[in-house]
Amino acid sequence: MFKEVCVLGIESSCDETGVALVNIPAQGLPVLLAHALYSQIAMHQAYGGVVPELASRDHIRRVLPLTEEVLADSGRSLADVDVVAFTRGPGLAGALLVGAGVACALAAALGKPVLGVHHLEGHLLSPFLSADPPQFPFVALLVSGGHTQLMRVDGVGRYQILGETIDDAAGEAFDKSAKLLGLAYPGGQALSQLAEQGNPKAYKLPRPLLHSGDLDFSFAGLKTAVMVQTGKCAQAQGCAGPDLPPGVLADLAASTQAAIVEVLVKKSLTALKQTGLKRLVVAGGVGANRLLREQLNAECAQLAIKVHYPELHLCTDNGAMIAMAAAMRLQSGEQAATQTYGFDVKPRWPLDAITA
Structure with missing residues (x-):
């Protein structure tokens, strides 16, 4: 029988510092005891994007205070930690090194083992932290930052890539389109909020690779189309793109979001049909998008397909998903x-290239 284990997880792959404590019981799924997160968004807004050196320095300042906070909230001490896990990749090299260095130093000081975790596997398994965790096997739509992938998941570490982005990912399409509309960083969330006030059918934007016959994605052309349409609207209004009337900007945002979501939904349904599976997991930051959830829920309900998501506060990068992924790898013997x-x-590390 598996021995009860307490895992401390550290996430530092980009612009969020996350720490969490997960307990692996003798039987059943691991349980999240506590987690804490610090976002660097405010610091990077002045630059319109993440500045790697600033991100690394801020991780150094935040990781130990967050660890102390998690231990206090969980009622545990460092002596109770059995394994220290950290994000090994992919991500910004300097930022990853902060988490890896702290984790390994802490584990060495405690005389406890350490485990490097794949960032995307953390996202992929994050729905197991929800009140309604999935069961294997399932199709997964992973939409996180620069990654958009569909995969078949038969168990921990058993991943088959069905399709992936060949240029811009969905998250990049949101962010780059938002920048064209003059929205503040991080643009994706701002664009989604603005889209709530617009007409998604106002402008005819392309749905790249929607009828390609495969499960790959491409959103670079959509970004270009948004740029062209914004220019046309600006010329008609006699102003610069970001200075367009609020109603026009809202319609552009809604039309852009509708195009991205339609591609994600249709490709996900095709993957489910091809695999014959009746369970879909959606993970990553774009998985928090309201329109995406609504359309997937509606389409899948008609097909008797169950859809699982992480809790909204766990869609972005966080330590809980890293601790959970480590815990599930240990528990499964993977x-x-x-x-x-x-x-x-490993700043670049394909998910299907994970080895023990």
């Missing part, structure tokens, strides 16, 4: 923690 404290990070 990977063992090690007391070798030399470490490396």
